[in-house]
Amino acid sequence: MLDTSQTSEEEDNNIRGRAKALSLDSVEDALLNEQTGGVLxxxxxxxxxxGLLKQGVRRYFAIFGHxxxxxxxxxxxxxxxxxxxxxxxxxxxxxAHAATAYAWVYGETPAVVTSIGPGGLQAMAGSLAxxxxxxxxYHIYGDETTHGEGYNMQQVPKPEQGLFGKITALMGQSxxxxxxxxxxxxxxxxxxxxxxxxxxxxxYVMLPIDTQPQRTxxxxxxxxxxxxIPKLAPADPTALSEALEFVRTYKKIMIKAGGGTRAHHEAVRALADTIGAPVVLSPGSTGVMADADTLNMHVGGSKGSISxxxxxxxxxxxxxxxxxAVCQADCSGIGYPNAQAVMNINGDMDDLTHYANTVCLPGDISAVISVLLRALDENPGAELRQEWIKACAQKKQEWVAFxxxxxxxxxxxxQVWNKPVLTQPAAIHAVSSFANQVGAIKFFDAGDVQANGFQIVEDDIPGQTFTESGASFMGFAGSALLSGAYVDNPKYGIAFTGDGSFxxxxxxxxDAVEHNVRGMIALFDNRRMAAITGLQHAQYGEEFKTNDSVSVDYVAMAGSVSGVKAIHGGxxxxxxxxxxxxAFAHEGLSLLHIPVYSGLDPMAGMGAYGSWNVGKWVNDVQEQYLNATI
Incomplete structure (x- = not known):
C-alpha cells in the first residue's frame, strides 16, 4: 500500500523555520552558525x-506534475x-518565454519547473529563445526514477538511461x-x-522523482x-598594434553592432564618434545608437534597410x-562584398574568429573598446572617413524619407476585410510611437510583424524593444508580458503579435489576469503568415498554404476572459x-485587434535589401560566399 501520510509536522516546521530565517537575511547569515558549522x-x-537562492534565484515559473x-x-x-x-x-x-523575458528585461535569474515528457519537451522548445x-x-525538470523499476510515465519509451538529460544536453548544458x-x-x-x-x-537540471525527498x-x-567574472581585455600588444593600424588605414570602416552590444551602447557610441565610423544595427540591437544619430545607419542584413x-x-x-553573424545580420555571409578585413570584438571565441582576415580583440566589449580608445589617443584616423560618413548620411536620409x-x-x-484597412507598417508605427510616448517596452513576435518592426522602431536606448529574432519563436511576445507579474515597479509591456503568433x-x-499583469497585446490580423507569403511571392511568384479562410472574432475571444479589456483597433x-x-488606461491586460492589409501593394511592407541563403537563392548566395573576401 502507498504511504498516504503527510509530511511530518516536525519536518514542516523545520523547513518553515529555515524559510523564515532566509526571508530576513542572506543565505550565509541565515544558515551559518557555530552549532552546525554551516552543514545542514x-x-x-x-x-x-x-542553493539557487544563494545565486539570487527567487522566482519560479511552474507547471507542477507528478x-x-x-x-x-x-x-x-x-x-x-x-x-x-x-x-x-x-x-x-x-x-519558458515568460522566464526568458523576466531575465532579459529585469536582469534577474528565474527558474522554470515542469516534468519530463510533453511538459519538458515544450519547456525545452521554449528555451530556444x-x-x-x-x-x-534555470530549467528544472522532474525526471524518471533512478532505480530502474520499470518505465516511468512520460519518460522516453526506450531502454536507455537518462534520456531527457541527453536531450537537454543537446540544447545547452545539463x-x-x-x-x-x-x-x-x-x-x-x-x-x-x-x-x-x-x-x-x-x-537544465534533471531532478529525479525519487531523489527529490532524499536526505542529503x-x-x-x-x-x-x-x-x-572580472572584465577582460587583450594584454597582447601585437593585437592592439594591428587594431590601431586597421583603424588608421581603411577609409570606409563601418561598425556592425550585434545583440551583444546592448549592454555596451555607451562604449559603441564612443568608438563610433571617435573614429568616425557609421554603425549598422542588427534586429536585436536597436537602441544601441540613438535613432536620429547621424552615424546610425539602422538595421542591416537580409531584411535590412536602404542605409x-x-x-x-x-x-x-x-x-x-x-x-x-546570424543570417539576418550579415546576409548569410555575403553582406560585405567589398570588405578586405575585419576587426572583431567579442568574448566568445567561436564568434570572434568567424570571419577570415580578422584582427581578434577578445574580452568584455566595454573593456576592449576602452583600451582601444586610450591607445588611439589623438590619432583615431577619423579624417580619412569624412566623405564616407557624408555618403552614409545621405543614404540615411533616403531611408528616413522612405x-x-x-x-x-x-x-x-x-480582400479579406472587404474595406480599406491600415497597412502593417502604418499600424506598427502607430503602436510603436505610442509605446515610446508612454514609456512602454515593446515585445515583438516572429513573422512579418517582427520583420517590419525592427525596420520601423525608433529607439534611443537599448531596452525599449525586445525582439525575439534569435529563435524567431512565434508566441513569445504575448507570453513575455507575464514577466512583469509581481515585480516592484513593473514596466508596462506591449506585445506586438500577428494572428498566427498569438x-x-x-x-x-x-495567466495575465491570474497574476495581475498590466499590459497590452497589439494583435495585427491579416489572416495569414505574411512573412512566408511574401517570401513565396519573391522566390516563386505564388503563395501556397500560408493563409486561412476562418474568421475569428478576437475581441469576443479575449473579452470572454474576465478582467481582459478587448478593443477593436479601427x-x-x-x-x-x-x-x-x-487600452492603456485599463488597469489589467488589454487586447487590441488591428485588421491590417495583406497583398502585393508595395506599401504593405518595408522591403528587403539583402541576401538570404534560402529557397531558390541558395546557389547564388553560396557562390558569392565562396568568393567572399572575409
Whole structure:
C-alpha cells in the first residue's frame, strides 16, 4: 500500500523555520552558525532551492506534475513565507518565454519547473529563445526514477538511461541530480552557464522523482554563489598594434553592432564618434545608437534597410562587435562584398574568429573598446572617413524619407476585410510611437510583424524593444508580458503579435489576469503568415498554404476572459490612436485587434535589401560566399 501520510509536522516546521530565517537575511547569515558549522541535513528539493537562492534565484515559473510533487511542497512553504515567488502557468512554452523575458528585461535569474515528457519537451522548445538570445535561465525538470523499476510515465519509451538529460544536453548544458550529494557541482556548472559573461543560456537540471525527498548534507559556505567574472581585455600588444593600424588605414570602416552590444551602447557610441565610423544595427540591437544619430545607419542584413545595407555593401573594412553573424545580420555571409578585413570584438571565441582576415580583440566589449580608445589617443584616423560618413548620411536620409511614406500610408482596400484597412507598417508605427510616448517596452513576435518592426522602431536606448529574432519563436511576445507579474515597479509591456503568433500561445489571456499583469497585446490580423507569403511571392511568384479562410472574432475571444479589456483597433490611424489610449488606461491586460492589409501593394511592407541563403537563392548566395573576401 502507498504511504498516504503527510509530511511530518516536525519536518514542516523545520523547513518553515529555515524559510523564515532566509526571508530576513542572506543565505550565509541565515544558515551559518557555530552549532552546525554551516552543514545542514535536508531534502535534495530544499537543498536545490537554497542553493539557487544563494545565486539570487527567487522566482519560479511552474507547471507542477507528478514528477515534481516533493519540490512543489517545499516551494509551497518558501512561497508562503515570502522567500520566493511561484507563478503557476498554463503552458510550458509560455512559461519558458515568460522566464526568458523576466531575465532579459529585469536582469534577474528565474527558474522554470515542469516534468519530463510533453511538459519538458515544450519547456525545452521554449528555451530556444533564451539560448538564441544569450539569456540565462534555470530549467528544472522532474525526471524518471533512478532505480530502474520499470518505465516511468512520460519518460522516453526506450531502454536507455537518462534520456531527457541527453536531450537537454543537446540544447545547452545539463546536469542530472542522480546523486543528491552532487548538488554543489550541479550549481557550480549552472551558474557558469546561466551567468556566463558573454554567452549565457539555459541550464537544465534533471531532478529525479525519487531523489527529490532524499536526505542529503550541504555546506552552506561552499554552495556556489552567482558567478562573477572580472572584465577582460587583450594584454597582447601585437593585437592592439594591428587594431590601431586597421583603424588608421581603411577609409570606409563601418561598425556592425550585434545583440551583444546592448549592454555596451555607451562604449559603441564612443568608438563610433571617435573614429568616425557609421554603425549598422542588427534586429536585436536597436537602441544601441540613438535613432536620429547621424552615424546610425539602422538595421542591416537580409531584411535590412536602404542605409544599413548600403554601408555594408560599400565598406572596405568592418568592425564586428558582439555579433554571432546570424543570417539576418550579415546576409548569410555575403553582406560585405567589398570588405578586405575585419576587426572583431567579442568574448566568445567561436564568434570572434568567424570571419577570415580578422584582427581578434577578445574580452568584455566595454573593456576592449576602452583600451582601444586610450591607445588611439589623438590619432583615431577619423579624417580619412569624412566623405564616407557624408555618403552614409545621405543614404540615411533616403531611408528616413522612405520610412515616412510607409509609416503614414493611407489605408488600402483589402480582400479579406472587404474595406480599406491600415497597412502593417502604418499600424506598427502607430503602436510603436505610442509605446515610446508612454514609456512602454515593446515585445515583438516572429513573422512579418517582427520583420517590419525592427525596420520601423525608433529607439534611443537599448531596452525599449525586445525582439525575439534569435529563435524567431512565434508566441513569445504575448507570453513575455507575464514577466512583469509581481515585480516592484513593473514596466508596462506591449506585445506586438500577428494572428498566427498569438494563437501559438494565447494562454496569457488567463495567466495575465491570474497574476495581475498590466499590459497590452497589439494583435495585427491579416489572416495569414505574411512573412512566408511574401517570401513565396519573391522566390516563386505564388503563395501556397500560408493563409486561412476562418474568421475569428478576437475581441469576443479575449473579452470572454474576465478582467481582459478587448478593443477593436479601427481602420484608420485616428481610430487606432484612440483605441491605444483606451487600452492603456485599463488597469489589467488589454487586447487590441488591428485588421491590417495583406497583398502585393508595395506599401504593405518595408522591403528587403539583402541576401538570404534560402529557397531558390541558395546557389547564388553560396557562390558569392565562396568568393567572399572575409
Amino acid at each position: 541535513t535536508l531534502s535534495l528539493s530544499e537543498a536545490l532551492i537554497i 514528477g515534481s510533487t516533493d519540490l512543489a511542497d517545499v516551494l509551497r512553504i518558501y512561497h508562503e513565507v515570502g522567500v520566493v515567488e511561484v507563478i503557476n502557468c498554463r503552458n510550458e512554452v509560455e512559461m 533564451a539560448a538564441s538570445n544569450g539569456v540565462g535561465v 546536469y542530472t541530480l542522480h546523486s543528491p550529494g552532487s548538488i554543489r557541482e550541479c550549481l557550480r556548472r549552472g551558474t557558469a552557464c546561466v551567468h556566463h559573461p558573454y554567452k549565457a543560456g539555459p541550464f 548534507q550541504i555546506n552552506v559556505a561552499t554552495l556556489p554563489s552567482r558567478a562573477s 544599413g545595407n548600403y554601408a555594408m555593401e560599400h565598406a572596405d573594412a568592418v568592425i564586428v562587435i558582439g555579433s554571432r 520610412k515616412e511614406t510607409r509609416n503614414f500610408a493611407s489605408p488600402i482596400q483589402d 494563437m501559438m500561445n494565447p494562454q496569457i489571456l488567463i 481602420f484608420s490611424r485616428d481610430e487606432l490612436d484612440a483605441a491605444l489610449a483606451s
